[in-house]
Amino acid sequence: MGERKKSKFVKWIASGKVNKRLCIFTFMLIPVALLIVFTFIPFVNMVGFSFYDMKYLGDREFVGLKNYADVFSREDCFQALKLSLYYIAASFIQLALALYFASVLSFKTKGGGIFKGLMFFPYLVCGIAVGFIFKFFYTRGFVLDTVLQWCGFDLENLPYWLKDTSINNISVAATSVWRYMGQNMVLFIGAIMSVDASLYEAADIDGASAWHKFWYIIFPSIKTIIVLNLILAITGSLSVFEPPYVITNGEFGTGTYFVIMDRLAHASQKVGLASAMAIVLLVIILIATVLQKVAFKYFFGDGDEEAIRTVRKRKKLERQRAMAQGMQSDAAKGGAGI
Amino acid sequence: MTTEIYWTKKVRRIVVTVLKYLTLLLGGFIAVLPMAVCVITAFKSPEEYASSNVMDLPKSWTYFDNFVQAWKSANMGLAFRNSAMILVVVLIGSILTGSMLAYVLDRFKFFGNGLIRNLFLVASLLPGIAMQVSVYQIMYTLGWINSLPGYMVLMCGTDVISIYIFIQFFENIPKSLDESAIMDGCTYFGVFFRILFPLLKPAIVTVMILKGVSVYNEYYMANMYLQDKNRYVTVATSLFKFTGPMGSQYNYICAGVIITMLPALIIFILCQKQIYSGLTQGAVKG
Numbered sequence: 281m282g283e284r285k286k287s288k289f290v291k292w293i294a295s296g297k298v299n300k301r302l303c304i305f306t307f308m309l310i311p312v313a314l315l316i317v318f319t320f321i322p323f324v325n326m327v328g329f330s331f332y333d334m335k336y337l338g339d340r341e342f343v344g345l346k347n348y349a350d351v352f353s354r355e356d357c358f359q360a361l362k363l364s365l366y367y368i369a370a371s372f373i374q375l376a377l378a379l380y381f382a383s384v385l386s387f388k389t390k391g392g393g394i395f396k397g398l399m400f401f402p403y404l405v406c407g408i409a410v411g412f413i414f415k416f417f418y419t420r421g422f423v424l425d426t427v428l429q430w431c432g433f434d435l436e437n438l439p440y441w442l443k444d445t446s447i448n449n450i451s452v453a454a455t456s457v458w459r460y461m462g463q464n465m466v467l468f469i470g471a472i473m474s475v476d477a478s479l480y481e482a483a484d485i486d487g488a489s490a491w492h493k494f495w496y497i498i499f500p501s502i503k504t505i506i507v508l509n510l511i512l513a514i515t516g517s518l519s520v521f522e523p524p525y526v527i528t529n530g531e532f533g534t535g536t537y538f539v540i541m542d543r544l545a546h547a548s549q550k551v552g553l554a555s556a557m558a559i560v561l562l563v564i565i566l567i568a569t570v571l572q573k574v575a576f577k578y579f580f581g582d583g584d585e586e587a588i589r590t591v592r593k594r595k596k597l598e599r600q601r602a603m604a605q606g607m608q609s610d611a612a613k614g615g616a617g618i
Numbered sequence: 619m620t621t622e623i624y625w626t627k628k629v630r631r632i633v634v635t636v637l638k639y640l641t642l643l644l645g646g647f648i649a650v651l652p653m654a655v656c657v658i659t660a661f662k663s664p665e666e667y668a669s670s671n672v673m674d675l676p677k678s679w680t681y682f683d684n685f686v687q688a689w690k691s692a693n694m695g696l697a698f699r700n701s702a703m704i705l706v707v708v709l710i711g712s713i714l715t716g717s718m719l720a721y722v723l724d725r726f727k728f729f730g731n732g733l734i735r736n737l738f739l740v741a742s743l744l745p746g747i748a749m750q751v752s753v754y755q756i757m758y759t760l761g762w763i764n765s766l767p768g769y770m771v772l773m774c775g776t777d778v779i780s781i782y783i784f785i786q787f788f789e790n791i792p793k794s795l796d797e798s799a800i801m802d803g804c805t806y807f808g809v810f811f812r813i814l815f816p817l818l819k820p821a822i823v824t825v826m827i828l829k830g831v832s833v834y835n836e837y838y839m840a841n842m843y844l845q846d847k848n849r850y851v852t853v854a855t856s857l858f859k860f861t862g863p864m865g866s867q868y869n870y871i872c873a874g875v876i877i878t879m880l881p882a883l884i885i886f887i888l889c890q891k892q893i894y895s896g897l898t899q900g901a902v903k904g
Contacts, residue, residue, distance in 0.1 A: 412871050
């Protein structure tokens with residue numbers, strides 16, 4: 281009797297619908313719980329914290345929007361966002377370099393694998409190690425200075441790379457290019473490789489130059505991934521943390537927004553103010569992301585849909601074509617480009 | 619006339635080729651230089667380090683005292699053991715949970731499917747550093763400060779990229795495979811563990827590499843949540859030892875840096891192809 285009951289129970293569990301629900305529930309339990317506990321509860325808490333003057337322990341005092349006012353009025357908080365400009369510039373240079381090396385290395389090159397490996401490896405180095413490597417690299421009279429002296433520069437005329445406020449942010453941003461260029465390059469190589477190889481062969485037969493091959497074949501086919509990386513570069517530059525944190529610890533005016541926030545939260549225990557800083561930046565990042573998504577849709581379309589700009593262009597062309605006979609040839613020329 | 623064109627073309631090609639290799643050499647040189655100088659310095663004795671230029675080659679390439687010293691003072695034996703434990707647990711945990719979640723999200727239509735996908739997507743927009751302001755308080759409440767298991771659980775959490783890699787992979791496995799197994803009396807759990815999971819191998823390798831690199835190199839949270847550096851030091855945080863009084867003895871520091879880089883270098887040389895393809899896959903959707 282008991283056995284039959286049990287087998288009935290097993291059957292019930294194993295039956296399609298119940299089994300399906302059980303499976304959905306158990307498989308989602310852990311990941312969703314982790315997501316809620318470590319991302320969404322902290323987020324809600326953080327919004328709450330931002331209205332209080334508080335430390336992690338002890339009393340808290342409700343201060344309303346004072347923390348937000350402080351973020352914008354304090355000298356060290358919002359001002360730090362200006363440093364993002366250095367990192368935006370750096371990430372554009374990084375993408376340009378990555379694109380160049382990717383297009384070179386996608387074709388037969390002697391030692392291509394080695395160059396690719398050498399330029400990619402910095403990506404795998406631990407952040408703290410990168411910090412030490414570049415503290416050493418930039419120290420007065422050490423690596424960089426020696427190399428520049430070989431090139432004929434005088435040590436007297438060289439700045440202190442990490443202390444001189446006119447150049448130290450560039451030095452620090454350069455390390456980020458050093459570290460992530462290779463990763464971008466590998467992504468671009470992947471995208472270029474996925475282009476139909478017969479296109480390149482056809483171009484070779486037609487005698488196309490390297491520049492033409494880049495501009496007419498490579499660039500259009502990896503446009504999407506380039507734009508995606510540009511978007512990531514802009515949001516990433518707003519939230520730069522690691523390079524200044526590990527190299528200068530934010531001293532000598534290199535403290536980016538998040539370095540300041542980290543210091544306020546964990547060293548000075550101004551948790552309320554730090555939370556307000558985090559929320560302000562999150563809002564900025566969200567706005568930036570949405571704007572960029574809209575712009576992206578406008579220029580490149582959304583998967584199967586045509587880009588709005590292309591549609592407009594074509595409609596305009598059609599109108600022009602209908603309007604005047606004389607303009608027809610010009611419009612057709614433009615039309616061929618689409 | 620035609621020979622002239624032929625020659626200008628040839629000259630142009632040679633110039634382009636020379637420029638190409640020059641830029642490649644320059645790029646490679648800049649990428650390697652900072653690390654190469656570290657290697658040089660790690661082989662210099664303290665006196666030699668003090669007296670020679672940083673770019674001078676060391677007198678002997680078999681002078682390992684710096685490495686021994688760095689290993690001992692930063693307690694790297696313990697660090698490697700802790701990091702290995704963290705890696706094993708976090709990789710198993712996140713691969714299991716990630717692939718299970720991907721299976722459910724890809725194979726079943728149910729209320730909340732889209733919502734959960736979006737929650738994970740939104741989570742990826744929140745910068746991790748900013749979240750730590752209040753995650754710290756949660757970890758404190760849970761009593762997980764200075765707790766290796768606590769840190770492991772935290773590291774298993776949200777990771778959109780690996781979930782996407784798994785979902786992408788499931789999309790390419792035909793559903794008829796599941797259906798025929800169900801017809802044969804297999805449960806949905808059975809379908810996942812007996813049939814689909816073994817097929818996931820390439821995706822698992824990809825996730826292992828991507829996640830492995832990020833866990834091995836993670837230092838910010840490790841530094842914050844594993845504060846007792848005598849017991850819970852990891853390879854990445856062991857380097858913090860060199861920030862204090864040893865702050866300018868770069869012969870030791872460089873040796874320490876090289877030691878922490880070695881595992882990454884070995885993995886890189888062994889699985890170059892998987893690392894490249896893993897990155898490319900991870901980026902397509904991420």
